[in-house]
Amino acid sequence: MTQNPATDEPNPDVDAEATNEMAPREAVEALIANIESERDDFKDKLLRTLADMENLRRRTEREVADAKAYAVTSFARDMLGSADNLRRALESVPDAARGEGEAALKALIEGVELTERDLLKTLERHGVRRIDPQGEKFDPNLHQAMFEAPDPAVAKGMVSKVVQSGYKIGERVLRPALVGVSAGAPKAPEAPANGASEGK
Structure with missing residues (x-):
């Protein structure tokens, strides 16, 4: 408290002014601290959202790549039976018939072999x-x-x-x-x- 020099008594007007000056300063500091806290909270939420979006983007890219790579799985599995049957047909022909058989039989064997190779190449392309x-x-x-x-x-x-x-x-x-x-x-x-x- 300040004192009045003439009377050596406290001066209430000066004390009130000092108190009024202190109150706004504390209020401003509290307001700044509150704003900084909110800013940090929003920054944290923003960083988390960006990380979540990046994870979502990567997961979506991976799912799209898997969908492209494995989209033909059911169809390919069904085609394996045909590939197996062509192989069995070729394996059932005796070696003697391959070398000394009639021209028609040789042509049939070559056709089945060509069909099998073409089917396997088509599957490999996919x-x-x-x-x-x-x-x-x-x-x-x-x-x-x-x-x-x-x-x-x-x-x-x-x-x-x-x-x-x-x-x-x-x-x-x-x-x-x-x-x-x-x-x-x-x-x-x-x-x-x-x-x-x-x-x-």
Whole structure:
């Protein structure tokens, strides 16, 4: 409090002025703090919204790319039966008939082979590739084991026979390859125990 110099008593008019000057300053500072808090809140919401929009854009791009890559999945799966039938038709023709058969039979075989190649090329243009795992390591993600058999020529765990080719579309398996898996070389017969041979 300020004092009146003439009377050494407090001067109420001066105190009131000082209080009035302090009140607006505190109010302005409180208002600025409030505005800055709102600004920070809006900035945070804006940054979150921008991040969400970027994530949505990426997800949408990925979904559109997947839709383009895998749109023909159902159709391609239906066409695999035709490809299998063409392959079976070619495999059913004996080798002797291929080399020494009549001209009409040779023409038929060549036509079926040409049709099969054309069908496979068409499927490849649409992202469908054949899986032919002969001699590869068995992979349960790409192959379906039909049997396991000893095979001295093929190491254990490797595909020794392809029963039916598999197909992939993009990075997805459209149909696993049906395969036979090698169990390795057959086990040698065990030698009889010493006691058994002596008793004979």
